[in-house]
Amino acid sequence: MSDPVRILPLEPPYEPDVEQLLAKWMPPGTDVTPLALFRTLAIHPELATRMRPLGAGILGSRLIDPLLREVMISRTCARCSAEYEWGVHAVAFGGPLGLTAAQLRSTVHGDPHDNCWDPRQRGVLRLADELHDTSTVSDDLFAELGTLFDHRQILELTATAGWYHTIAYLIGVARVAPEPWAASFPAPTAPIAGQQ
Structure with a gap:
């Protein structure tokens, strides 16, 4: 309950x-x-x-590929335990844009090293994680992001993470009830594609 x-x-x-x-x-x-x-x-x-x-x-925004935006949103919502928003985005955006079941599961239970991610997606996941954990990024990650994105895109991805932290706070404080059609966090038991 x-x-x-x-x-x-x-x-x-x-x-x-x-x-x-x-x-x-x-x-x-x-x-x-x-x-x-x-x-x-x-x-x-x-x-x-x-x-x-x-x-x-x-x-x-047309600056960030919508699929990459959804990777950032899904990972940020998962890290913030914002199942409500994660579930809305999984059904309304992530799935229709091409996020696979393995990728959606990885946003909740996996990490950037899961084999279901390409280099740009992996960079977005790492950015989401470091922002969540430290409110900044390491020099190593910033250098890696610089090979994948321009500065405008890095700023936009960072603002996206911040926005969904705000949404997570509002959901958590109000305890917004799940939408009946939205997804729930997947179970942690199924292996992520490409992993043993």
């Missing part, structure tokens, strides 16, 4: 301004109910309004 929700999300019917706010957070033309996270943020409309441009900018 999961821990009880601490901050209940808004439920319909919504006030017109809240309905407009939630519509901006959801993808255009979607018929999915606004996410519990967004309905929780809508309790504080001013904060939600300030947050949305950065979140949308990260998801809409």
Whole structure:
């Protein structure tokens, strides 16, 4: 049994301004109910309004390959124990963009040395891990990242990790209930492809 929700999300019917706010957070033309996270943020409309441009900018950026973005998001959410957000992204973005079951499992239970990652993905995982553990990166990793990404991309990946730490904090404090359609963290028992 999961821990009880601490901050209940808004439920319909919504006030017109809240309905407009939630519509901006959801993808255009979607018929999915606004996410519990967004309905929780809508309790504080001013904060939600300030947050949305950065979140949308990260998801809409053309500077970082969307698959690499999802590697960063999945690893960051896993390291922060943000199963809610990990599960939403696994279903809505990661899987459709091509993250395999082995890769998704590795974001939770594996490490950058798992054979399911290519060099750029491995670099993103290492960046996520070092940022999570130390709030900086080693000179060795920065040099490696410099062979894989330009400085703009390194900054964007770093901001992405920071954004999803913020999201993880909000989820953890509010104890946002899982979406019924989202994935759960995979079991740690199955081996990752290419490993013994």
